[in-house]
Amino acid sequence: xSAINNSPLEIVFATDDLQLLSKHEFINELASExxxxxxxxxxxxxxxxxxxxxxxxxxxxxxxxxxxEDAGKIIATLIIERQLQKIKYKSSSTxxxxxxxxxxxx
Numbered sequence: 001x002s003a004i005n006n007s008p009l010e011i012v013f014a015t016d017d018l019q020l021l022s023k024h025e026f027i028n029e030l031a032s033e034x035x036x037x038x039x040x041x042x043x044x045x046x047x048x049x050x051x052x053x054x055x056x057x058x059x060x061x062x063x064x065x066x067x068x069e070d071a072g073k074i075i076a077t078l079i080i081e082r083q084l085q086k087i088k089y090k091s092s093s094t095x096x097x098x099x100x101x102x103x104x105x106x
Contacts, residue, residue: 008033009048012079016087027076034079035072045075054078 006014008030012021020026037045049059055078062074 008076012052012083016090018084018087021080021083021087027073027080030076030079031070031072033072034075035070038071049075049079052079052082054082 008026011026012030015021034045037048049056054075059075059078062078063071066074
């Protein structure tokens with residue numbers, strides 16, 4: 001991970017690499033960056049969560065149900081889950097469009 005100069009949050013927005021996003025080390029680095037935002041720039045964190053479209057209800061519920069857990073890790077996990085959903089949806093959407101194009105050729 002250290003070979004990459006981008007921050008974990010920048011990587012989340014820039015990659016479609018399912019394996020990278022699922023790596024334990026990456027989630028820990030992302031959690032660390034999120035914890036830093038909680039302490040120094042909470043407003044930016046909120047904006048990023050809206051941009052990524054993390055469920056506010058799900059986040060609040062998980063934080064409330066897990067008060068002794070690392071909030072950064074909970075948030076990082078939700079961000080990764082959401083990005084993986086987007087990547088999978090985009091991939092299946094592309095496959096559907098390709099199938100439709102093949103059918104139209106006939």
